[in-house]
Amino acid sequence: MEVRNPSFFEAPPFWMVDWTEVNDYLDRVTAGEVWSIGRSHGGRPIRAVAFGERDPIERRATWSSAVAAGHPEDYYDPTKRARPVLILIGSLHGAEMEGTAACVNLAQVIQTGRDLRGKPWPRLAELAAGMRVVMVPVSQPDGRIRSAIRHLVGGTMDDLYYYGQGRMRDGQILRWPECKRMQPVPVEQMDFVGGYYNDAGVNIQHDDFFAPQVAPETRALLDLIRGETPDCFMTLHSCVEAPFIIAPENLISPACQLHQVQIAALCRQRHLQDGLRPRAYTATEPTGGFYLHTALHHTCGGLPLLFEFPQGVVEKPFDLDEILDIGMSLFEEVMAYGAHCRFWPR
Numbered sequence: 001m002e003v004r005n006p007s008f009f010e011a012p013p014f015w016m017v018d019w020t021e022v023n024d025y026l027d028r029v030t031a032g033e034v035w036s037i038g039r040s041h042g043g044r045p046i047r048a049v050a051f052g053e054r055d056p057i058e059r060r061a062t063w064s065s066a067v068a069a070g071h072p073e074d075y076y077d078p079t080k081r082a083r084p085v086l087i088l089i090g091s092l093h094g095a096e097m098e099g100t101a102a103c104v105n106l107a108q109v110i111q112t113g114r115d116l117r118g119k120p121w122p123r124l125a126e127l128a129a130g131m132r133v134v135m136v137p138v139s140q141p142d143g144r145i146r147s148a149i150r151h152l153v154g155g156t157m158d159d160l161y162y163y164g165q166g167r168m169r170d171g172q173i174l175r176w177p178e179c180k181r182m183q184p185v186p187v188e189q190m191d192f193v194g195g196y197y198n199d200a201g202v203n204i205q206h207d208d209f210f211a212p213q214v215a216p217e218t219r220a221l222l223d224l225i226r227g228e229t230p231d232c233f234m235t236l237h238s239c240v241e242a243p244f245i246i247a248p249e250n251l252i253s254p255a256c257q258l259h260q261v262q263i264a265a266l267c268r269q270r271h272l273q274d275g276l277r278p279r280a281y282t283a284t285e286p287t288g289g290f291y292l293h294t295a296l297h298h299t300c301g302g303l304p305l306l307f308e309f310p311q312g313v314v315e316k317p318f319d320l321d322e323i324l325d326i327g328m329s330l331f332e333e334v335m336a337y338g339a340h341c342r343f344w345p346r
């Protein structure tokens with residue numbers, strides 16, 4: 001791997017995104033439950049941490065069957081569960097580590113009321129205490145470890161694509177979305193396999209979801225989500241135009257699309273108000289294809305959200321303090337929405 005800028009490998013202590021650091025933090029969690037939901041293709045444990053009690057669910061149908069019957073409560077009845085469940089999934093793409101830092105800081109807020117900078121978040125702590133919050137801070141460890149950088153603040157688009165999508169042996173840096181024309185990417189033809197993929201070159205976001213064998217990271221997340229049956233779950237990504245939530249998406253129910261649009265607008269308003277420079281426009285037409293979060297939604301009925309963090313590259317500068325504030329205020333707005341309506345109906 002090339003060191004394109006030494007500063008990418010240094011960060012203040014509150015910016016906890018390194019694989020070892022995150023695991024050390026999880027080992028010290030006392031107020032929550034920490035467990036392994038599976039292993040990556042490269043054999044690394046994929047770890048989850050949960051805060052808040054888990055209520056049992058009486059289930060008499062699959063999600064597909066219950067929806068077709070016009071009775072989603074036959075799969076899961078939110079009125080019979082004391083607290084809503086929110087799942088946060090970080091570093092699905094290993095060089096997009098901003099969500100990992102936000103998850104670890106949220107764990108700290110839940111346990112102490114303050115983030116790792118010592119900044120208090122009383123409303124966020126109160127909202128989180130009313131929910132079961134499950135986080136997978138590093139859902140794709142192979143790519144997180146391989147990309148190695150702690151951030152991309154001050155970087156260029158070539159830096160972003162090198163550490164993210166990787167470089168072929170002929171020197172060509174793969175870019176988004178052209179990198180998606182190969183799945184998996186031919187790792188043997190690459191001189192650096194970016195953090196986007198697991199060790200087999202699979203982009204988990206576009207796995208072969210209905211194949212008999214899916215990537216182990218996909219399997220672990222599908223199993224987690226089926227077991228937890230979250231009311232809402234959010235995958236945490238990063239891109240240049242961010243921050244924004246992708247909304248609405250076309251392969252989910254109109255009710256879910258409405259939730260997405262409302263939550264996206266609330267978060268955008270919050271980021272505007274706090275001077276955190278959200279994307280300049282909002283989508284007016286449903287977008288999106290069939291992604292990992294689409295597969296997760298149709299597995300468990302949970303409201304899917306995809307959030308994009310900014311990375312602080314020169315095209316749209318942010319510093320690490322601002323990026324963390326974006327994450328904390330995002331979580332606060334999403335939880336406030338869930339406290340109001342529980343992310344239902346479907």
Ligand SMILES: [Zn+2]
Nearest residue numbers: 093096237238
């Ligand atoms: Zn991504």
